[in-house]
Amino acid sequence: AAENGLAGWLRYAPIPGAERYRAQLPSHIVALNATATSPVYVAGQELEKGLQGIFGKQCTVHHAHGHWGAAPQVVVGTVDEYTKAYGALADAPELIEDGFWLSTKGQTVQILGQNERGALYGAFEYLSMLAQGNVTEVAYATNPAAPVRWTNEWNNMDGSIERGYAGASIFFANGVVVANMTRAAEYARLLSSIRINAVVINNVNANATLLSTQNIEGIGRVADVMRPYGIQVGISLYFASPTSAVQGQQNLTTFDPLDPSVVTWWTNVTEKIYERVPDMAGYLVKANSEGQPGPITYNRTLAEGANLFAKALQPHGGLVLFRAFVYNPINESVWKNDRANAAVDFFQPLDGEFDDNVVIQIKYGPIDFQVREPASPLFAAIPKSNVAIELQITPEYLGQQCHHVYLPPLWKTVLDFDLRKDNESSLVRDIITGKRFNKKLGGSAGVVNVGTNQTWLGSHLSMSNLYAYGRLAWNPSDDSTVMLQDWTRLTFGLNPSVIDTMVQFSLETWPAYENYSGNLGIQTLTDILYTHFGPNPQSQDNNTWGQWTRADGTQIGMDRTIGNGTGFSGQYPPEIAAMYDNLASTPDNLLLWFHHVNYTTVLKNGATVIQDFYDQHYAGAATAQTFVGMWQSLQGKIDTERFTDQLFRQVFQAGHSIVWRDAIVNFYHNLSGIPDEAKRVGSH
Numbered sequence: 001a002a003e004n005g006l007a008g009w010l011r012y013a014p015i016p017g018a019e020r021y022r023a024q025l026p027s028h029i030v031a032l033n034a035t036a037t038s039p040v041y042v043a044g045q046e047l048e049k050g051l052q053g054i055f056g057k058q059c060t061v062h063h064a065h066g067h068w069g070a071a072p073q074v075v076v077g078t079v080d081e082y083t084k085a086y087g088a089l090a091d092a093p094e095l096i097e098d099g100f101w102l103s104t105k106g107q108t109v110q111i112l113g114q115n116e117r118g119a120l121y122g123a124f125e126y127l128s129m130l131a132q133g134n135v136t137e138v139a140y141a142t143n144p145a146a147p148v149r150w151t152n153e154w155n156n157m158d159g160s161i162e163r164g165y166a167g168a169s170i171f172f173a174n175g176v177v178v179a180n181m182t183r184a185a186e187y188a189r190l191l192s193s194i195r196i197n198a199v200v201i202n203n204v205n206a207n208a209t210l211l212s213t214q215n216i217e218g219i220g221r222v223a224d225v226m227r228p229y230g231i232q233v234g235i236s237l238y239f240a241s242p243t244s245a246v247q248g249q250q251n252l253t254t255f256d257p258l259d260p261s262v263v264t265w266w267t268n269v270t271e272k273i274y275e276r277v278p279d280m281a282g283y284l285v286k287a288n289s290e291g292q293p294g295p296i297t298y299n300r301t302l303a304e305g306a307n308l309f310a311k312a313l314q315p316h317g318g319l320v321l322f323r324a325f326v327y328n329p330i331n332e333s334v335w336k337n338d339r340a341n342a343a344v345d346f347f348q349p350l351d352g353e354f355d356d357n358v359v360i361q362i363k364y365g366p367i368d369f370q371v372r373e374p375a376s377p378l379f380a381a382i383p384k385s386n387v388a389i390e391l392q393i394t395p396e397y398l399g400q401q402c403h404h405v406y407l408p409p410l411w412k413t414v415l416d417f418d419l420r421k422d423n424e425s426s427l428v429r430d431i432i433t434g435k436r437f438n439k440k441l442g443g444s445a446g447v448v449n450v451g452t453n454q455t456w457l458g459s460h461l462s463m464s465n466l467y468a469y470g471r472l473a474w475n476p477s478d479d480s481t482v483m484l485q486d487w488t489r490l491t492f493g494l495n496p497s498v499i500d501t502m503v504q505f506s507l508e509t510w511p512a513y514e515n516y517s518g519n520l521g522i523q524t525l526t527d528i529l530y531t532h533f534g535p536n537p538q539s540q541d542n543n544t545w546g547q548w549t550r551a552d553g554t555q556i557g558m559d560r561t562i563g564n565g566t567g568f569s570g571q572y573p574p575e576i577a578a579m580y581d582n583l584a585s586t587p588d589n590l591l592l593w594f595h596h597v598n599y600t601t602v603l604k605n606g607a608t609v610i611q612d613f614y615d616q617h618y619a620g621a622a623t624a625q626t627f628v629g630m631w632q633s634l635q636g637k638i639d640t641e642r643f644t645d646q647l648f649r650q651v652f653q654a655g656h657s658i659v660w661r662d663a664i665v666n667f668y669h670n671l672s673g674i675p676d677e678a679k680r681v682g683s684h
């Protein structure tokens with residue numbers, strides 16, 4: 001049973017009618033010129049394990065080219081090694097770094113990577129096909145849309161996880177890297193199968209003690225178990241580390257990024273890390289935000305701060321992922337104050353000043369992982385800089401594993417959004433891949449926060465979000481439904497009714513959650529002071545975080561217009577600015593994000609703002625009730641353990657959606673005094 005959790009979508013469960021295919025399947029696996037612990041070696045092992053699990057087929061694994069009679073074989077390796085052993089490929093595929101060629105035509109299955117990592121991806125792809133019962137002939141090449149396909153794990157040194165909902169850290173405990181690397185290796189295996197290539201193992205609110213001699217050795221041990229899977233390790237840095245007491249490192253009196261002693265300090269620490277981890281991916285930096293120190297502490301620019309690390313990493317080939325999530329506490333009594341403005345205000349003036357190995361990591365929306373946000377305007381505002389999108393797999397504001405929300409449809413509202421920079425097509429997905437502004441670097445960072453829980457994330461279903469995240473990092477145009485169907489087959493088997501139910505249910509979860517939490521672009525309306533869980537609309541004003549609704553007795557919404565408001569809409573390129581600046585052309589689902597309106601303002605759908613609030617909260621909670629029945633229809637069609645575990649969550653979600661509904665509708669009913677036309681709200 002534990003297998004079902006830990007193995008995630010890599011169960012290699014037997015498929016119906018497996019024996020029919022056994023004869024046509026390879027009986028020899030050639031992991032071409034693989035050295036122990038290399039990705040090609042791992043690919044050989046996975047193929048052996050997969051063919052055994054899915055089909056009960058015993059294979060022999062070889063590590064050199066040879067003659068195995070007429071028996072079908074699978075060859076996995078790099079294109080170069082293949083060419084040396086077998087001669088040039090007839091139709092040589094166009095591959096870039098990490099890409100691969102997969103052909104199941106003829107006697108020999110070819111799985112050939114541009115590099116070893118690509119070969120391993122290809123092996124997982126082949127096994128994914130087979131595990132889904134697909135034994136058709138295919139021959140194609142595939143390449144990544146972008147080189148940065150990272151996860152971020154907000155793990156603290158004491159073993160707790162910031163915004164983690166699945167137990168303790170698999171990397172740290174009691175201030176040091178854990179001794180047992182089993183889970184780290186298993187995680188690397190899962191991530192490699194979805195083509196993630198780097199993991200930042202500690203919290204963005206970082207601690208300097210990570211850089212102690214002992215912990216650098218620990219980072220090395222994590223890197224050693226992840227390397228065979230083609231996964232590099234990265235770390236988050238605390239900007240003021242030079243002035244912190246760190247075992248084995250010098251202690252300075254300044255962390256000014258332009259001070260020569262500070263430059264030397266970071267150069268030395270970086271060299272020590274690369275001595276132990278020669279392929280370290282790079283640094284993730286949160287600076288001058290939410291109380292964190294940074295270059296601005298010394299009146300230096302964020303670019304000067306980022307470049308300090310870029311220069312230390314450059315000789316080693318590492319990247320700096322510098323977070324655009326920079327803002328200061330602000331006062332709501334000033335009408336034009338707006339946290340949403342912060343990223344563009346800070347970063348646009350610095351465009352062109354970041355070194356080549358810096359990537360600006362931008363949260364999908366301008367605030368903070370809300371249930372709906374417009375695409376961050378920063379994607380279009382720094383065309384001379386490399387950028388990556390930051391998505392959140394751990395459902396911080398979205399129910400924390402007690403509600404199920406399938407996230408790709410939300411992410412796609414941003415990835416597919418056309419920012420119309422220079423009045424030309426400027427899809428966010430084309431910007432992060434570097435295509436739109438001709439950048440070599442770019443990609444995705446996903447905040448995952450897995451823990452020691454046997455399900456990794458805290459619930460079985462939320463693994464569909466991690467799976468889809470990897471697929472979108474490789475190909476941001478991938479389809480939400482197709483990814484979910486694939487994940488369901490791999491996770492729960494091939495029963496078509498299970499797949500259909502899972503798709504129908506999952507695709508309704510995000511709209512339902514939006515409706516019973518915060519619709520019309522008002523944000524999630526969750527408690528933002530402490531837990532980020534459950535309704536707390538009153539916490540959305542009079543706070544210095546700048547997550548505001550500006551709701552009073554007659555009006556609601558943030559006026560982000562150029563003329564009367566905070567000017568945020570003016571941060572977009574002209575066509576988009578015009579759309580959002582104008583009430584008439586702003587879509588209903590972002591109306592209160594951009595405009596401060598009367599509760600009686602009539603929406604495009606014909607309802608007033610307040611009536612739509614009532615109606616959608618009732619509709620969302622009603623939909624959440626139906627999830628219980630949908631899930632129950634799977635009884636007997638999936639294993640009891642996962643059925644029961646998720647049923648418990650769906651019953652909770654159904655109940656809690658009513659808590660949400662009632663808290664929100666009563667709050668705004670009390671505030672506005674406007675009755676519900678359907679007479680559901682208040683005393684009557």
Ligand code: GCU
Nearest residue numbers: 162163204205286325368396
């Ligand atoms: C959110 C989250 C914090 C986190 C921050 C960040 O505000 O609640 O826990 O540190 O984002 O992304 O840096």
